[in-house]
Amino acid sequence: MKLGRSFYERDAITVAKELLGKLLVHNSEEGRTSGIIVETEAYMGITDKASHSYGGRRTKRTSTLYGKPGTAYIYLIYGIHSLLNVVTGPEGVPMAVLIRALEPREGIELMKARRGIDDVKRLCKGPGSLTKAMGIGIKLNGIDMTGDILFIEDIGYGPVDIVQTTRIGVEYAEEDALKPWRFYIRGNEYVSRR
Template identity: 50%
Template sequence: MKLKREFYNRDTVEVAKDLLGKILVHSVGGKTTSGKIVEVEAYKGIIDKAAHTYNGRRTERVEVMYGKPGLSYVFFIYGMHYCMNVVTREEGIGEAVLIRALQPVDGIKIMSERRYKVPFEELKEKQVINLTNGPSKLCKAMDIDKRGCNGIDLCEDILFIKEGHKEPFDIGISKRIGIDYAGEAKDFPWRFFIEGNKFVSKIR
């Protein structure tokens, strides 16, 4: 069952928590890959110094964050990596959830070719874990980039999120990663992850 727009049109922190265990799917060039969302971070716009839309900032880069809930916001960092976010709240607010890590579900051989340029069978266990255990890693493995995926409606059929298996899990909570520049916002407890999952990017 694909998530409906109403799912995304809620408080960003609640959406972030509820995304855990859901399945991100991308179909492109006749290839489909998917992964279970195991780690996320919430970014709350105008009040959040770590958000690209802090204090109401509006640029061409971030305009999609002000769009309708359920759009994808993909940005480029360090001149080489992409990161995927899910736009939340009603149109005009500018909040989103960063997808930080996935557990591969479908298309793992395709992911291996994209990430390592070698057959999946040749990977060591650590390489398998590293396929999608970070925001830029999962974008590379899932072929998610700004040119093809920024602003896509996640309620449609190319890039979307669907319900996962109803497996119980505990939610871990921590400060977000890599935002030491963000003043008091660096200490907001808005990173959420599935406790004990080996695909989480940074284990406490």
């Protein structure tokens, strides 16, 4: 069953935990790909120094974060990688959940071709890797994830044993770098390293 607006209309920490074990699906022109979400991070918005919307910052890029819950916030990092987030919380509250890793399910051959590697374990390991495997680029920024192109389903996976720890790559966020807002499925082989 596809996740609807109300699922996303909650704080990012709650959504980040509950997204573990759900299925991310992309119906692209090249074909359908999907994977179980095994790792997420919560970005809590205007009070979170690691968030793009910290302090209520509202620019061309971050305007997506202020949209409806369930909107895809996709941006380019290092000029190379697209990172996928789902906007959460009530409209106007700029929180989001970063999808960091997937366990591939459907379209694995297409993912291998897009990534140029064969190791299934590495196909969607890391936020920049999974978007490449799934064919998700910044063109999809702002798309409604309650639609039929890019969306998330509850497939009854679980129960899930959640590990909670600090987020990756946010050292600049001072005290907020220590907040335990990264979540992943304990023991899962597809979680990113470091």
